[in-house]
Amino acid sequence: MSAYLLRRLLTTVPLLIGINLLTFVLFFVINSPEDMARMHLGQKHVTQEGIAKWTHERGYDLPLFYNGKAEGLEVLTKTIFVEKSLGLFLFRFGHSDAGRDIGADIRQRMGPSLAIAVPSLIVGLLMDISLALLLVFFRLTYLEVWGAALCIMLMSISTLFYIIGGQFLVGKCLQWVPISGYDSGLEAIRFIVLPVLIGTLAGVGSGVRWYRTLFLEEIEQDYVRTARAKGLSEAKVLTVHVLKNAMIPILTGVVVVLPLLFTGSLLTESFFAIPGLGSYTIDAINQQDFAIVRAMVFLGSFLYILGLLLTDISYMLVDPRVRLQD
């Protein structure tokens, strides 16, 4: 089993290399630093000197792979590929195009991101699963039909409307909590409640539908019939036999996104002015800050791959068929 894990661990290496190469090609080969400079300095009044200055200040004036001007090993290391791309493997994110230390920014902004993302995930999960179980319990009744229709209705509404509507209703009309902003310490709770609530509501439609399908798939299985033949009540069949089996796909689906919680939610953070990584990314995209976007692409992918690894491990922990394999 450890051999298996080791093998899985090894497969992440080519994935990371692939992602690194992809971002490198995307940001430096297809798109030359000169293009970036031109975009930043504006289309019209750009001079060759201006571009040269801009690229030099940010270290984009180096050759891509091979530096003929340098000496010794620097022939290879003093290049964009090594400095800008390989550094990511060591989490050396460098400086943003505006000159800020990206690494420091990320460390500082992780906290608020987690403060929103973790409660959102937990509340959403509990809500989705219990509602889905309820729908399945009342299957073949009108409650299920209308519940399912409501789910489709809820998932047909853009997240943007949930956020704008929630802010308007709770923040502006009722004035229960501040519309947006963030505070450190326990004070933050005031700012967290609304985003978490809205996040849960926005996801409830698709979430319930998805979990309901999982449950319905399990309910078709033979072992459920066995459980009923044993004389167990429908509630017990659902909460013990069906839920326990459905937990495997549910948990593994959740584990994949666990590491990604660090990067926060783009929309929520941006709307609620939470100083997390999500709004950081959005700001970077809006300001066309290539350095930050590149760093976030790598960080996000790294965390996703970490999530894949965790999924494999969680399979082993949750599923006795995998855990107790000899």
Next chain:
Amino acid sequence: MLLILGVSPEGAAVSLGKPLTASPLLSVRDLRVRFCQGESEVTAVAGVSFDIHRGECFALVGESGSGKSVSALSVMRLLQRQGTRLEGDVLLDGVDLFSLPEQAMETFRGGRIGMVFQDPMTSLNPVLSIGYQLGEVITRHQGLQGEPQRLEAIAWLDQVGLPDPREQLKAFPHQLSGGMRQRVMIAMALAGLPDLLIADEPTTALDVTLQAQILELLLRLQRERGMALWLITHDFGTVFDLADRIAVMHQGVLVETAGRTFFDGPIHPYSQALLKAMPRLDACFERPFSGSIASKENREALLSVRDVTVRYEAQRGLFSRQKPRPPAVDGVSFEMEPGETLALVGASGCGKTSLGKALLGLVPMVSGEVLLAGYPLSGEGGRTRCEDRGMLQMVFQDPFASMNPRMVVADILEEGLWALRPSMDPSERSDRVQSLLTAVGLEASALGRYPHEFSGGQRQRLCIARALAVEPKILICDEPTSALDVSVQAQVIDLLKSLQQRFGHSYLFITHDLGVVSALADRVAVMHDGRLVEMGPVREVLFHPQSPHTRRLLDALPVLRRGRLSP
């Protein structure tokens, strides 16, 4: 052998005589089950009435789709499908089960009536331990908790003959073998101390050698506990070993209900046909002996298989999750002659199917050599792919999966000709397909239809026609009859025989059913763990087995199907 002792005629008389005086335990009157979906309505059970008495074993026999399982599930009120209509009266000890509220019914399920299902692999919850699943029943119906519950569970596992029951409580279903799982299922069904145990095809999903053991266990427990056993099966062999009374079901109605006199001579023609169609071990004496094999030895072999080994390699891919396995076929050699039928028998997992697929090139051989009419099948100097593909053909086990549901019969039958005889004249091609269709006993109108419009037996006929279209020298049949009902089985076997006489091809017949072997084969090869353990003329192997593995296969055969035990 134990089985015969268990159902001595005296025993049957005793258990039959007593309960007839008392009121029946379960009384089913005019049970009707219909499935309605929109406007279409299917009647699965059309007015069935019977009684089951305390302490007896009642067998409900029928072919697939006859409504026997549906009857049992509706008595338990376990039919969950939308649009199911139940009618009739089901009385257990005078209580009308159909008018009980759901909550009261729950105490009957598992408590008064226990049920064992067909496939123990899927019927046990894979993520809960054996101990939990068994304990659930004990808690529910005996009200025991904690340590007493645990002890009771251990006692039950012990009762059903699970070795080391204390340890097995912690085990999960996938850690047990198929037979052990079915024992656990039985323990679970019995732990609620039911008066009636319904066993729905309890041995069908199990390997042949295990079937006898499970039946023996069921019989022992029934006798010990004096409960009623309602056995549902398609196999008269099982019925003969166990049942006190027999009811035959056909298309939703009971055509005959009888005691053990049934086996002396059933009254209804359908039951007679069923009983007669059952392949028996002595069938080989009813057909002409196909001459001495020894005299053929100087003839040239059509197919010679030399030292073939097949191993399923673990996928080496970066993203795969598979593990290496031991060789499926381990150095097998044999020869086949033109026009003969060689049966390849063995318990499941012995490698017989893998060998067949390896001959066809569907799975790669690790080592060994296959010569077809003197030329190697693959590698340099071998025949061209086109030719040897045509000379070896296969008929698969599952008639429902072996034809593309998206193609019409004409396309299915012509596909091989398109691929192997591309230059063939279109009219000649359709002529050949037409005549083959007649040869396998189907109408020409079948050509324009899709596979799903045919029954299992008809589909298997189509598969045979498809294979024969390219004029093979050898037809490999992989359990072609095991998915079919008994009556259809016999027809397909007869068809195979007559086709062989007409076209003169050889059969490599892969099966686990020795009755079928006896009806069809000239020679028998027995496989065990990937090796050939015995080979010889059919009468020799079946009636003078040399290998213990062959003997075990023979012992697993129900008494009724053994026929005369010696020639």
Next chain:
Amino acid sequence: MPQLLPTDVFFFLTLFGLFGLLVYSLGQTHLRRPWQKVFQSTQAMVSLVILIPYLLVAVADSIRLEGVLVPQAGEGPVASSEPLSLLDLGLQRLRLSVEKTYSAPLQVELHAREMVRLPDGREIWSTPRLRYGGSHLIDPFKERTSDLFRRAIKGFFKGALVWLMLTVPLLAMVVWWTGDKRRVLLDIALGRSRFPWRAVLLAGLFLAMVVGVLAEWAAVYHVLGTDKVGADVLYQSLKSIRTGILIGTLTTVATLPLSLLLGILAGYFRGWVDDVIQYVYTTLNAIPGVLLIAAAMLVMQASMARHEAAFQSLALRADVRLLALCLILGLTSWTGLCRLLRAETLKLRNLEYVQAAKVLGVSQPRILLRHILPNVFHLVLIAVALDFSSLVLAEAVLSYVNIGVDPSTESWGNMINTARLEMAREPVVWWSLASAFCFMLGLVLPANLLADVLRDAFDPRRVS
């Protein structure tokens, strides 16, 4: 002179392709049962009644004419510089009646107060009358309500009339087709017919009446108000339909070839082919979707900035950006279907009929084409239906992050994006947001409902 933008070309190609696929699948015997299920479902058919007008608007907005004469205020008609679509021409009045700034739905005055110079020279703090909205009223405070009511009734009947003109021949055809007219009509009236005629006709009537009322009002009012620069919100919402549908369809079609080919190849051949394909899609999957799109869009913008000369007009530039967005969205979303098809193919290749074909010597391309492809078709159909609505929703989010369509392209995302800032205004400017909400819901909800039915009908696992 008709003129085509790149997205128009692809849109029509896509429509033809999808239509062809539909006709092909309707002709397949094995798909007849599921299609029957779809056509007999009230939910699906009512959704279709709502979706078809959307599609018609999108098509009308994709047929462009150049050099059309446009009436100009004060002067005679002038040839327009930009090509205009049929929709633009049909909604000429809405397009041209631009007010000064915000006005609420159906109002006759601007939304906010400002200094107004009266004819006598005095200046007062007031809300001035609109230039176009309700300009036919002499005393709007007395007449507006009754005028609205009168026009609503008129629109109602006009809509019902149009509906009747369509329904009567349709029903006549149905009756003629089936013969027994008394029973057929009774069945339809009681909702007992197999095809849900009654529900479809009622939905059609409802739709016709709503459109009738809106059209009647829109002739003289701004039904959904005007935005910051005074443009009619109803016109914007209608124009946005094309963008939404385009993104929904073009993107899925862009993903199909890739996911079909790679998914089936990976599943069928396994081995190194499978490894490579899995590697590619795991890599692409690893990059968070929005970031990959953002990165690709940034790169695309930069390269468009480099080749600025290549785009003659702003419209072309916006259009190319829309096309690029579809392609980029497709690039990031093919992995899901690909993985699904791979898994299904893995299952199929071990089925006995594929093995039988191999034994019969059928060539591999033929096996893929005849045995694998038709048997995964239902998955493709379900995926296309399910992806459509999520892509329409994604457009709004991407526009918010500024990596969506060009700001000059009308889209619901852009409408929301500009309108959300106005929520803080007092009094609230809510109509842009509300219109975008209603129009989006009107497209996405029926699409989701239809997809739901399609999935139930075509997914074999759900057939009990």
